[in-house]
Amino acid sequence: MSVAFALGLCMDVSQSALMGQHALVYCLLMFAAxxxxxxxxxxxxxxxxxxxxxxxxxxxxxxxxxxxxxxxxLPGLEGLIAPALEAVLWPLASWILLAPQRRPPDPDENRPL
Numbered sequence: 001m002s003v004a005f006a007l008g009l010c011m012d013v014s015q016s017a018l019m020g021q022h023a024l025v026y027c028l029l030m031f032a033a034x035x036x037x038x039x040x041x042x043x044x045x046x047x048x049x050x051x052x053x054x055x056x057x058x059x060x061x062x063x064x065x066x067x068x069x070x071x072x073x074l075p076g077l078e079g080l081i082a083p084a085l086e087a088v089l090w091p092l093a094s095w096i097l098l099a100p101q102r103r104p105p106d107p108d109e110n111r112p113l
Contacts, residue, residue: 004030018070021063029059049090056083 008023015022032055040048060083064075 001027001030018066021066021070024066025059025063028062029055032058045091045094048094049087052090053083053087056086059083 008026
């Protein structure tokens with residue numbers, strides 16, 4: 001959660017957004033992802049992406065609500081496309097993050113695994 005908060009503050013500074021806007025959204029998204037992490041392990045990558053769509057839509061809805069409350073404007077078409085694009089890119093992110101676990105075995109007398 002602290003990493004999500006810190007990265008959210010970095011996004012707020014980089015985008016000149018309301019301070020804490022992205023930090024709140026990232027922390028809520030992290031909480032929701034942690035709550036569903038056990039269930040996600042049962043699905044393959046494409047079903048995981050489908051399970052993540054409500055989380056992505058919720059995160060963008062909270063960000064939009066905070067933006068509108070603070071006097072911002074509607075984001076336009078990219079606000080609608082972003083959750084779908086994130087879900088489509090989920091298998092690629094999963095493949096990259098799980099790459100260290102798929103390393104070929106290197107037999108060594110000193111390492112039994």
